[in-house]
Amino acid sequence: MSTYDHRHIDQKWQATWASRKTFATPTDRKKAKYYILDMFPYPSGAGLHVGHPKGYTATDVVARAKRMMGFNVLRVMGWDAFGLPTERQAVREGKHPSEITARNVATFKSQIQKLGLSYDWSRELSTSDPSFYKWTQWIFLKLCERGLAYQAEVPVNWCPALGTVLANEEVSDGCYVETGDPVERRLMKQWMLKITAYADRLLDGLADLDWPESIKEQQRHWIGRSVGAEIAFAVDGHPGTSIEVFTTRPDTLFGCTYVVLAPEHPLVATLTTADHQAAVSAYVASVAQRSERDRIADSDQKTGVATGAFARNPVNGERIPIWIADYVLATYGTGAVFACPAHDERDHAFARAHGLPMVEVVCGGNIDEAAYLGDGPHTASQFLDGLDTAAAKTAIIAWLENEKAGRGAVSYRLRDWLFSRQRYWGEPFPIIYPEDGEPATLPESALPVLLPALSDYRPTEDGQPPLARATDWVATTDPATGKAAVRETNTMPQWAGSCWYYLRFISPHLDSAPWDRDEERYFMPVDLYVGGAEHATLHLLYARFWHQVLFDLGLVSTPEPFFRLVNQGMVHKISFQDARGKYYYEDEVIERDGAWFVKDSGAEVTTRLEKMSKSKCNVVNPDDLCEEYGADAVRLYELFVAPLEDGTDWETSGVAGCRRFLDRTWRLVVDPDTDARAAKLCDDPVDAPELERALHAALLRVTEAMTSLRFNTAIAEMMIFVNEATRAERVPVAWIDAFVRALSPFAPHVAEELWARLGHKDSLAYAPWPEADESKLATSTITLAIQVSGKMRGTIEVPADISKEAALAAARSDTRIAGFLAGKTIRREIYVPGRLVNLVAT
Numbered sequence: 145m146s147t148y149d150h151r152h153i154d155q156k157w158q159a160t161w162a163s164r165k166t167f168a169t170p171t172d173r174k175k176a177k178y179y180i181l182d183m184f185p186y187p188s189g190a191g192l193h194v195g196h197p198k199g200y201t202a203t204d205v206v207a208r209a210k211r212m213m214g215f216n217v218l219r220v221m222g223w224d225a226f227g228l229p230t231e232r233q234a235v236r237e238g239k240h241p242s243e244i245t246a247r248n249v250a251t252f253k254s255q256i257q258k259l260g261l262s263y264d265w266s267r268e269l270s271t272s273d274p275s276f277y278k279w280t281q282w283i284f285l286k287l288c289e290r291g292l293a294y295q296a297e298v299p300v301n302w303c304p305a306l307g308t309v310l311a312n313e314e315v316s317d318g319c320y321v322e323t324g325d326p327v328e329r330r331l332m333k334q335w336m337l338k339i340t341a342y343a344d345r346l347l348d349g350l351a352d353l354d355w356p357e358s359i360k361e362q363q364r365h366w367i368g369r370s371v372g373a374e375i376a377f378a379v380d381g382h383p384g385t386s387i388e389v390f391t392t393r394p395d396t397l398f399g400c401t402y403v404v405l406a407p408e409h410p411l412v413a414t415l416t417t418a419d420h421q422a423a424v425s426a427y428v429a430s431v432a433q434r435s436e437r438d439r440i441a442d443s444d445q446k447t448g449v450a451t452g453a454f455a456r457n458p459v460n461g462e463r464i465p466i467w468i469a470d471y472v473l474a475t476y477g478t479g480a481v482f483a484c485p486a487h488d489e490r491d492h493a494f495a496r497a498h499g500l501p502m503v504e505v506v507c508g509g510n511i512d513e514a515a516y517l518g519d520g521p522h523t524a525s526q527f528l529d530g531l532d533t534a535a536a537k538t539a540i541i542a543w544l545e546n547e548k549a550g551r552g553a554v555s556y557r558l559r560d561w562l563f564s565r566q567r568y569w570g571e572p573f574p575i576i577y578p579e580d581g582e583p584a585t586l587p588e589s590a591l592p593v594l595l596p597a598l599s600d601y602r603p604t605e606d607g608q609p610p611l612a613r614a615t616d617w618v619a620t621t622d623p624a625t626g627k628a629a630v631r632e633t634n635t636m637p638q639w640a641g642s643c644w645y646y647l648r649f650i651s652p653h654l655d656s657a658p659w660d661r662d663e664e665r666y667f668m669p670v671d672l673y674v675g676g677a678e679h680a681t682l683h684l685l686y687a688r689f690w691h692q693v694l695f696d697l698g699l700v701s702t703p704e705p706f707f708r709l710v711n712q713g714m715v716h717k718i719s720f721q722d723a724r725g726k727y728y729y730e731d732e733v734i735e736r737d738g739a740w741f742v743k744d745s746g747a748e749v750t751t752r753l754e755k756m757s758k759s760k761c762n763v764v765n766p767d768d769l770c771e772e773y774g775a776d777a778v779r780l781y782e783l784f785v786a787p788l789e790d791g792t793d794w795e796t797s798g799v800a801g802c803r804r805f806l807d808r809t810w811r812l813v814v815d816p817d818t819d820a821r822a823a824k825l826c827d828d829p830v831d832a833p834e835l836e837r838a839l840h841a842a843l844l845r846v847t848e849a850m851t852s853l854r855f856n857t858a859i860a861e862m863m864i865f866v867n868e869a870t871r872a873e874r875v876p877v878a879w880i881d882a883f884v885r886a887l888s889p890f891a892p893h894v895a896e897e898l899w900a901r902l903g904h905k906d907s908l909a910y911a912p913w914p915e916a917d918e919s920k921l922a923t924s925t926i927t928l929a930i931q932v933s934g935k936m937r938g939t940i941e942v943p944a945d946i947s948k949e950a951a952l953a954a955a956r957s958d959t960r961i962a963g964f965l966a967g968k969t970i971r972r973e974i975y976v977p978g979r980l981v982n983l984v985a986t
Contacts, residue, residue, distance in 0.1 A: 146816040147807045148894060150774025157896045158260055166909050167262040170216045178215040179667045180207050181649075181706075183675025183683070184224040184642045187248035189233060192255045193756045194764045194782070194794060195715030199674045201782045202712060202853060204261045206672060208889035209850045211262075212913040218667055220649040221256065221263040223249050225272035227638040228308065229322065231569040231601055241569040241601070245272055258770045259779060260892050262909070267652045271641030272569070276648060278592035279658035280640050281574045283690065286697060288585050292338040295583060298562060299408050299474055301435055302330045307603030307610075308566040309334070311637070311682075315435035329408065329432040335573065335634065337561040339689045343367050346558075346688055354708040356789075362681045368476075368557020373541050375482065375550035377403055377455040379415060380463065387411065387455055387466070390477035390555045394544070395536035397459045398525040399484040399505035401495070404448065404467045407431040408474040415466060417452030424449055424468065431470045439470045446471065446494045457482075458549040459540075460526075469494060475559045486511040506533070561686065563637060568601040568610035570635030578622045578629045587623060593631070609633045642683055643690040646670055646705060661699075669702045677711040684709070710853060713791040716753040719760040723747070727761040753793055769799055776891035777803035783855035783890065806894055808866050809887065812880060813898045821901070826874045835872050836920050838865040839879050843916035846886045855890070862887060877902065882914035929980040930955050932964040948975045955981040 161167060180203050185196070207219040225245045234241040249270065256263070269276055287293045301310040305325035314320060315327050339346075347367050350360045372392035379385045387403055405412055407428045416424045427449045431439070448469030455466055471490055472481055485495035485502040492515035495502055502511050505525045509516025522528040527543070528536045544550030572593040574586040586593065596614035604612050611633040612618060622629040644658075650667050651660040684706070691705040720728040720740060733740050733749055740749045754760055769778045780802040786792045815822050842861040849858035865883060869875050881902055888895035888908050899908040926944045928951060930937050938960045942951060952973050955961060961983070968985040975981050 146811060148774075148810045148814070148897070150776070150893070151771070153897050154258070154260065154770070154775050154893045157893045158257060160896075160907070161260075161262070161909075162265075164907070165266070166907055167219060167264050168266060169218050169264045172216060173666055175214060175216045177218065177667055178207075178210045178672075179218040179670045180210070180672045181646055181670045181674070182221065183673070183680065184222065184645055185252065186224045186227065186229075186638075187245065187252045188229060189244070189248050189251075191248075191251045192766055193715075194766050194769065194778070195756050197256075197259055197261075197766055197778070198715060198782045198788070198792070199676070199712040200256065200261055201259065201779045202710075202788050202855065203672065203674050204259075204779075205783065205855060205889040206850055206853070208262055208892060208909065209846075209913065211910055212885065212888075212908075213850075214913075218649065219263055220267045221253075221261075221265070222267075222269040222645060222649065223252070223271065224638065224642050224645070225249065225270045226277075226570045226636075226641060228306070228565075228567055228569070231567055232306075232322075234569070235601055240597075242272065245270070255767055258767060258775060260775050262892070267649055269645065269648055269652045271571075271645065274592045274594055275655075276645075277571045277641065279648065280571050280636065280644070281591050281593060282588060282658060283644060283694070284636070284640075285574055285585055285588065285591075286699075287337060287693060290693060290697070292341065292693065293563070294336055294338065295333055296336050296560075297331050297333050298336065299329050300332050300334060300562065301327050302332065303327045307607065309562070309564065311562075312435055312437050315437065317438055318433040318435065326433070327435065329434075334562050334564040337563050337689075339561045339686070340556060340558055342689050342692055343369065343556045343558050345692055346685065349688065349692070349704050353704060353706070355706075356677075356709065356711055359677060359680065359684070359709060359711065363685060366558060366681055366685060368555075370477075370555045370557075372537075372553060372555065373544060373550050374478070374553040374555075375458060375544060377458060377464075377482065379411075379466070380454040380456065382415065382453075385411070385414070387480050388478045389480045389482045390553060391482060393484065393487065393533075393537075394540045394550070395522065395525075395528060395531075395533055396484040396487045396505050397457065397482070397540060398522075398528065399486050399503040400457050400464060400482045401485060401501045401503060402465045402467055402483045403455050404469050404472050404481050404483055404494070405451075406472040406474040406479040407468050407470060409468070409479045412451065412468055415451050415453040420450060420452035424451055427468065434470065436473055436475065439473065446490070446497045448494065448498065458544070458547070465500075467498075476557055477555050485515065487515055487517060489515045489517070491515070561689075563640075564634040565637050566603060566609040567635050568595070568598060570637065571640055572611065572635055573632040575632035576620060576622060576629040577632070578625065579627060583632070584622065584624070584629075590623060609635070611635065639683065639686050643687045644694075646687075647694075647700070665701045668700060669705055669707045672708050672710065673706040674710045674712060676714065678714070680711070710789065712788050713786065714755060715792045715794050717756050717764060717794045718751050719754045720749040720751055721760075722749050729761045732761075756794075764794060764796065769796070773799050773803045774806070774893070776806055776894050780805070780859060780890055784859040785856070787856055788853050805863055805866060806891060808870055809891075810894065810898070812866065812869050812875065813884075813901055824873060824875050825877050825880065827877055830872075830874050830876055832872055832874075833920075833924070835865075835868045835875070836879070837923055838868040839883060840916045840918070840920040841865070843882065843886050843914050844918065844921070846889075847913070847916060859890065862890075884908070885911055885914045926978055928955070928978075930958065930961050931980060931982040932961065933984050933986075934982060937961055937964050944978075948977070951975050951981055952983075955983060 182200055182203055207217050211217050230241045230244050234244050301315045303310055303320050303325050310320055318327055320327055347369055370392050373394035375389050376386040448467050451466045453466045454463045457464055483491040485491040486504045487506055504511050505522055506520045507523050508518050508520035519533045521530050522536050528539055541552045574593050575583050578584055596617035598613055601610050603610055618631050620629050620631055647659045650663045654660055687705055694700045695703050720733045732743055734743050740751055766778055777799050781799045785798055813822055842865040845858040845861040849855050884895050884898050885908055924944055925941050927939050928942055929939055940954055940958050942954055965985055970983050970985045972984040
């Protein structure tokens with residue numbers, strides 16, 4: 145056969161690896177370790193599409209190579225199994241969320257195993273397993289001990305239809321992104337985590353991390369550290385009441401012409417005058433239907449209403465109006481800003497929209513056209529006149545502190561982490577409420593606090609969380625006093641389990657502690673963490689926060705959890721959509737004269753590249769591709785089509801191309817007619833410098849790829865070697881032996897089979913990594929591109945050490961080039977050593 149039986153070979157080696165526990169984590173702690181981790185997947189009912197395994201395959205290639213290089217590799221997989229989507233699916237199907245989770249996990253695991261990914265499955269874990277969430281609850285108790293967990297009345301995204309609070313990321317245009325159900329803002333008492341106490345640490349820690357700069361910048365933006373001043377604006381008619389404002393431009397205080405409050409600001413109701421009450425109430429109600437994300441995105445709209453109240457500018461006593469506007473957020477700064485429209489773009493647009501005055505206090509621009517944001521001498525600012533911005537900031541802060549009207553301050557965009565959810569399928573809090581109603585923590589001996597069995601996962605009729613339905617569970621006893629108490633009925637958010645799962649992988653079966661301290665010191669930090677950039681900002685921030693708390697407690701040995709982070713690019717696929725908006729699968733349409741039509745109806749459809757989604761009928765199932773082409777061809781294409789960090793346009797025909805490469809590789813070792821060893825293989829050395837050079841070029845690029853993660857160029861070099869070996873009359877077994885080892889991380893099934901056919905008894909999973917001999921990369925000849933007047937006209941082979949004069953002469957005398965020079969005079973000759981000759985002729 146000229147091709148190999150991938151179904152037989154894939155199943156054979158996957159079964160062999162499983163039975164031999166080939167990828168179990170070694171116990172020898174004298175060797176160097178390498179901890180490689182994929183971002184915790186959520187096992188949805190939809191299963192994997194071909195976009196998901198891109199990162200998994202990349203980490204698998206590195207893990208397999210590192211094992212062969214002698215590292216103790218920790219390579220693990222688990223499931224971020226709690227969360228609202230599973231709970232909603234359970235309600236729809238009338239099944240328990242644990243049953244839905246088990247089914248989804250089985251689907252994901254089966255798909256992953258078909259790709260031959262080398263996980264240590266003995267360490268598999270799930271956040272919804274009590275043996276795991278016991279320790280999530282334990283970490284929460286540690287946060288309580290440090291004073292980092294508390295309860296507060298805070299504005300939240302409340303979804304009445306689902307009866308739960310949603311994160312900002314789950315809300316768009318006033319609706320839950322998954323269902324379209326309306327979401328409103330309301331005040332609720334919630335558990336909060338004081339992540340703001342670690343704001344500076346979270347910022348400073350980024351400097352030592354090998355992360356993409358774009359992700360670091362997202363973290364910096366989310367934390368949003370700003371240096372400026374807090375200023376108190378007294379309110380007319382309300383003795384003792386002042387509006388606290390944070391600003392990064394206190395030097396423009398003389399240019400303040402109004403103050404703006406967030407619609408949720410607690411002073412709005414108190415300050416609004418009777419004649420403005422109706423307008424203010426209507427505006428506040430309309431803003432309550434919008435998420436903060438939408439308000440930020442639409443901040444150029446500049447809507448707002450006046451309260452009818454006035455404040456006093458502390459620096460000059462001027463009376464200025466108080467407005468409310470949705471571009472000011474209660475969760476940023478103090479929820480209030482002073483407006484200097486002459487020198488702030490948002491304030492300028494708002495003032496223009498509402499006819500409010502502007503006062504220039506920094507010279508340098510035309511404020512009638514736009515706000516001036518640059519530096520310059522201050523004007524109309526009394527004791528600040530003539531000063532530049534830096535000097536004016538120093539002077540005004542000193543004045544404010546002297547007059548007790550304000551102080552220098554640092555503010556953060558980062559808010560404390562809202563940690564409560566009104567759901568069933570999540571970690572119960574280890575909290576009870578004794579008779580006095582104040583929350584009390586349970587002792588460690590009471591953990592885990594298990595989820596009670598429920599058949600109805602909806603909130604109660606009076607709006608309490610689903611756990612309130614478990615009345616026997618809610619009623620409990622305070623272990624400290626023996627008196628009656630009730631349990632907390634909120635649950636933790638899905639973020640909780642993914643904040644620390646990388647630590648539990650180190651000791652997943654330990655009952656006495658969340659992780660073994662010696663093992664943690666050996667394996668941490670994670671050496672390579674790979675996952676999509678989408679939704680990663682908060683996960684990374686929260687995980688770093690928890691880790692830094694654990695570090696301060698002396699429970700972990702590293703200040704940061706993830707040393708190197710890599711984001712794989714998104715995979716897109718063509719979608720087909722008709723005029724009514726209906727989507728069609730690829731096999732339902734046909735191309736004709738450059739356009740696409742539905743086969744059955746003939747209706748024309750439009751095409752565009754989109755993220756894979758079942759609703760858009762553009763999902764490609766990796767199971768189908770593994771069945772048709774083999775797991776190794778799928779793995780190769782995932783990494784060959786584009787660099788790991790770039791986006792990819794999926795083309796299934798590319799998988800077929802990778803399969804052809806593997807078939808050519810197979811025929812180098814196996815005779816297609818006899819199934820015996822290929823005749824061209826020989827045990828003696830051969831004089832084939834170009835083939836040897838191609839081998840060592842491939843070995844070098846593959847080795848470099850394990851650090852650079854440029855797998856596409858490594859695969860290209862391997863293809864060049866296979867092409868050279870296919871043309872060669874004889875190929876040394878030793879060269880094929882080395883090549884198969886280099887190929888094995890990418891195409892492990894066929895490589896294992898070829899390794900066995902080359903006479904090896906043991907798996908190549910721990911065979912020595914093949915080293916490139918860079919001295920073999922030298923070549924006796926080079927290819928020069930030949931241009932005539934800047935246009936490419938051909939190439940010539942010349943000695944590698946050719947002189948400029950000889951290179952020019954060779955180009956002029958080449959018969960293919962002579963035709964382009966006929967009847968012309970060469971005016972100039974350009975030689976770029978080792979690359980090209982350009983003969984400029986007229």
